[in-house]
Amino acid sequence: MSLTAFDNEKYIREQTEEILEKTKLFDHKLYLEFGGKLLYDYHAARVLPGYDPNIKMRLLKELKHNADIILCIYAGDIERKKIRADFGITYDAEALKLIDDLRAWGIDVLGVAITRYNEQPSAKLFKNRLERRQIKVHTHRYTKGYPTDIDLIVSDEGYGANDFIESDKPLVIVTGPGPGSGKLATCLSQVYHEYKRGVRAGYAKFETFPIWNLPINHPVNVAYEAATADIKDYNLIDPYHLEAYNKKAVNYNRDVEVFPVLRRILKKISGGEAVYQSPTDMGVNRVGFAITDDAQTREAARQEVIRRYFRYRCEYAMGLIDSETVQRVELLIKDLNIGPEYRPVVDPAYDAALEAQEKEECNEGICCGAALQLKNGTIITGNNSQYFHAASSLVLNAIKHLAGIPAQIKLLPESVIESVSHLKTHILNEKTLSLDLVETLIALSISAPSNPVAQLAMEQLTALNGCEVHMTHMPTPGDEAGFRRLSVNLTTDPNFSSKDLFVA
Known part of the structure; x- marks a missing residue:
């Protein structure tokens, strides 16, 4: 079965050329806002089979001698501890992780901008933490007059009140964890300061979704709407592009809504010059041209x-x-x-839960089922029991199948299971003795040196990367962490796996 529907090399080539063309529109000083995730863009990898989730970093690595990076984070996201779903970590932790990841690619961050900063306690602590690790931090307040008073916005009291982040590179990448991080305001603030210094700088936006040259109802563009439903984004035909060029281009509501204001701000900064006729013009997005299937x-x-x-x-x-x-x-x-039910693993997971119910092995009377689809289309199921969570039995069944080990052969000796269960219930005072996925994987690794069959099965764990999994109940923290480490695409029904309100 083919798993490639995207040409990464063509995308890098065309996207790089487009960025360089944008810099020529200005005095070779371009602030490029990065929409979407800079690293680990798993949404793109899921909807564009074959897409490298780190392709943006590959592109930046080629440009790194000509580019600096500014990382933005909204103070409000720090304060309310907003979570990034892909990793299960807060946005401030994601910012730290992003800095580490960039360094691993040989790229340093020029500075961190905390946007809409108003002395929020958690934001102040985050600022202190970064500065004490020798990372430059700049604070930007809410822009006075935004969005209606253009004269105030484009003044020393508006954008001029923000710290200027100095850069000697022709390209400045402005990124951040998630939407609403203040990337646009940071770009415009920088452009304002550049013009005051006599540099004719410009702005553009590195886009991935929606894909402007695909139909508005194309499933890829629909998937973008689904991914941003919580912030109420929706796609539409760019009216400014249609008016200027008589061509249809797909964009999304926030970019279209802000365009008139953005165009007025850029014209005010530049002294009347209008480079862009539409929000689509501002974008750098060649994704659609690299789709091969x-x-x-x-x-x-x-x-x-x-x-x-x-x-x-x-x-x-x-x-x-x-x-x-x-x-x-x-x-x-x-x-x-x-x-x-169009998702292949959903109905088999329900069947597995019924099987557990028939065996009367459910914990607390709650019968959990799980199903996994291997790369070749084979469906594997598992359910909870006295000793294992449904996630645990599912993974054990899957790796036994991949290793060609008969189902009746046990990978974990009872002595190991009983030892871990004893630790949980009698020493750590936990209520349940059944092993979650992380505990099961640790037990498997302990058994592997003395059990060649367990070792053979454990070597198959990497084959689960990218597989589809569904569970009839929401995972416990240990199950969720295990699935995340295995890099499966997990979905669950909105049922709790325990009657307890607090699950550690």
Whole structure:
């Protein structure tokens, strides 16, 4: 089965050429806002089979001698400890991780801009933490007059009140963890300061989604709407592009809504020059030209919409989002003429839960089922029992299948299981003795040196990377952490796996 529908090399080549063309529009000083994730863009990898999730870093590495990087983070996100779902960590922790990851690629961050800063306690602590690790931190207040008073915005009281982050490179990448981090305001503030210093600097936006040259109802663009349903983004035909060029181009509401203000601000900064006629003009996005298999891409995007549907239902159950977000994704699914059962692992997971119920082995009377689809299409199932969580039995069953080990052969000796269970219940005073996925993987690694069969099975764990998994109940922290480390695409129903309100 082909897993490639995207030409990474063509994309890098065309995207680089487009960036360089943009710099020529100005005095070889361009502030490039990076929309989406700079690293580990798993959404793009899921909807564009074959897409390298770190392709942006590969591109930046080629440009690093001509580029600096500014990292933005919104003080409010630090204060309310907003979580990045892909890694299960807060945005401030993600900012630290991003700095480490950039350094691992041989790229240093010029500075960190904390945006809309107002002495928030957590933001102050974050600032102190960075500065004591010798990282330059700049604070930007809310821009006075924004968005209506252009004269105040483009003045020493507006953008001029922000710290200027000095750079001697022709290209400055402005990025941050998640949407709303203040990247645009930082770019415009920098452009204002550059003009005051006599440098005719410019602005552009590195985009991935929506893909402007695909139809608005293409599943890839629908998947973008699903991914941003919680912030109420939606796609539309760029009216400014249509008016200026009589050509349809897909953009999204925030870029279109802010364009009139942005154009007025840029004209005010530059003294009346209008470089862009539409928000699409400002974008640097050649993703659509690198798609090599449209049918495969459409199918991958449909699956992503369903994943988002399950994720939002769980987040609603946990009180993290409102019902409107779930309803928005439900409508998108209906528009694609599919349902949750279109995901191949959903029904088998339900069947596995019924099997556990029939065996009467459910913990606390809660029967959990799980299913995993291997790369060759084979479906493996698992369910919870006295000794294992459903996630644990699923992974053990999967690696036994991959290693060609008969189902009846046990990978973990009872002595190891009992020892871990004893530690949990009698020493650590936990309520349940069944092993979650992380505990199971540790037990497997302990057994491997003395058990060649366990060693053979453990070597198959890497084959689970990118596999599809569904569970009938939300994972415990240990299950979620294990699946994240195995890099599977996990969805779950919005059912709690325990009657307890607090699960460690």
